[in-house]
Amino acid sequence: MRTFRSRLIQLHHCEGVNWKVIQSFLTFDPTLQSIYDMSAVTLTKFGLDFRIASRFYHDLHVTKPWKTNGLGEMxxxxxYDEExxxxxxxxxxxxxxxxxxxxxxxxxxxxxxxxxxxxxxxxxxxxxxxxxxxxxxxxxxxxxxxxxxxxxxxxxxxxxxxxxxxxxxxxxxxxxxxxxxxxxxxxxxxxxxxxxxxxxxxxxxxxxxxxxxxxxxxxxxxxxxxxxxxxxxxxxxxxxxxxxxxxxxxxxxxxxxxxxxxxxxxxxxxxxxxxxxxxxxxxxxxxxxxxxxxx
The missing domain is CATH 3.40.50.450 (Rossmann fold)
Known part of the structure; x- marks a missing residue:
């Protein structure tokens, strides 16, 4: 089950996401859970054009969850972390x-x-x-x-x-x-x-x-x-x-x-x-x- 932290990091890895888009997501839903239930068309309401929203949707649902990408020391x-x-x-x-x-x-x-x-x-x-x-x-x-x-x-x-x-x-x-x-x-x-x-x-x-x-x-x-x-x-x-x-x-x-x-x-x-x-x-x-x- 995804935690809020893992949802935030995965969103951050998606194409088309910038500081303002994440702020809009958090304002709409501070848990970020409902983002996963949205269609590409709905995602356009957060400042993404349909082309970018479609890629974002793909990254969110098709691309494997983020990993350290081979950078073990990262x-x-x-x-929201203490560090x-x-x-x-x-x-x-x-x-x-x-x-x-x-x-x-x-x-x-x-x-x-x-x-x-x-x-x-x-x-x-x-x-x-x-x-x-x-x-x-x-x-x-x-x-x-x-x-x-x-x-x-x-x-x-x-x-x-x-x-x-x-x-x-x-x-x-x-x-x-x-x-x-x-x-x-x-x-x-x-x-x-x-x-x-x-x-x-x-x-x-x-x-x-x-x-x-x-x-x-x-x-x-x-x-x-x-x-x-x-x-x-x-x-x-x-x-x-x-x-x-x-x-x-x-x-x-x-x-x-x-x-x-x-x-x-x-x-x-x-x-x-x-x-x-x-x-x-x-x-x-x-x-x-x-x-x-x-x-």
């Missing part, structure tokens, strides 16, 4: 289900999200080492998105100092993106944590990366933006952090540098300008006394 956590991260619980559109590989304890440690350009300058790399090395030495977990550039540098810096790091993916575990970071993802799964809201079979799609940004910001007290153009995914993450009531920290850059235009604008709009690690650490209540004693 943990599946629903929004669900407390910080993520409080964002507006918290994922209904998350898939994890690695150290789940990192979900409840002090953390800092780090985002930025896919093509960081050498200046950015040296500044990241200057600012973030003391931060990770306080065992603050670095959260980022496994993307090229700043994300990769942030994960590697945390691993190098044997500090925790969480990589939030925009795809399922069977389709790590970008491919050149598959090895890095493997290392993080062993020494940190891989996390995604997408089932293992879900391939990377353009729309999923802005969606995952809310998780990157939602897992942390603050988001540190290293370098970002005027229009970039990093600014989406910063906007998400602001909407979630989290801190936004920015590395200042040269006025003529296009990769710093976005971060400089954020500072102009009220983000905290970061010159050293103390500027970040002093915002964490648990480290304020230690930081004050070193200044």
């Amino acid at each position: 943990r599946v956590i629903t929004r 669900y991260p407390e910080r993520l619980m409080h964002i507006y559109d918290a994922p209904w289900v998350i898939y994890c590989m690695g150290n789940l304890r990192l979900l409840n440690t002090p953390s800092l999200s780090v985002v930025g350009t896919r093509h960081p300058s050498s200046h950015a790399e040296s500044c990241m080492a200057h600012v973030l090395t003391p931060v990770v030495q306080y065992n603050i977990t670095v959260v980022s998105g496994l993307a090229r550039g700043v994300d990769t540098l942030a994960h590697r810096l945390a691993l190098r100092h044997q500090s925790g790091t969480i990589a939030v993916l925009g795809s399922g575990f069977k389709h790590i993106y970008p491919k050149e970071n598959i090895e890095l993802a493997t290392v993080i799964a062993k020494n940190g944590l891989l996390l995604t809201e997408y089932p293992p079979h879900r391939v990377a799609e353009r729309t999923q990366f802005p969606e995952r940004n809310r998780i990157i910001s939602g897992l942390s007290k603050g988001t540190f933006v290293v370098e970002a153009r005027k229009k970039s995914g990093s600014l989406i993450t910063a906007d998400q952090a602001i909407e979630q009531g989290r801190d936004v920290f920015c590395l200042p850059g040269r006025l003529t540098d296009l990769h710093s235009e976005g971060t400089n604008r954020l500072i102009q709009q009220g983000a905290k300008l970061i010159l050293n690690s103390e500027d970040i650490l002093c915002e964490y209540d648990e480290f304020q006394e230690k930081v004050a004693s070193t200044i």
Whole structure:
């Protein structure tokens, strides 16, 4: 007999289901049991066109129930489980289900999200080492998105100092993106944590990366933006952090540098300008006394 938890996870694996559709299902029937008695036509009332509703119906009734898909170490956590991260619980559109590989304890440690350009300058790399090395030495977990550039540098810096790091993916575990970071993802799964809201079979799609940004910001007290153009995914993450009531920290850059235009604008709009690690650490209540004693 299906439990509510197994019904939620199976729905989450069905084609065409997104956050809003599951919310509509739960509003209609908090047990999710009646969904199994609906026809494809009835399912269209929940925001699915008939083509998608038909595929959803097939997945629900014909496809075998979800399994770990050969990923034996994968943990599946629903929004109703005790293991669900407390910080993520409080964002507006918290994922209904998350898939994890690695150290789940990192979900409840002090953390800092780090985002930025896919093509960081050498200046950015040296500044990241200057600012973030003391931060990770306080065992603050670095959260980022496994993307090229700043994300990769942030994960590697945390691993190098044997500090925790969480990589939030925009795809399922069977389709790590970008491919050149598959090895890095493997290392993080062993020494940190891989996390995604997408089932293992879900391939990377353009729309999923802005969606995952809310998780990157939602897992942390603050988001540190290293370098970002005027229009970039990093600014989406910063906007998400602001909407979630989290801190936004920015590395200042040269006025003529296009990769710093976005971060400089954020500072102009009220983000905290970061010159050293103390500027970040002093915002964490648990480290304020230690930081004050070193200044």
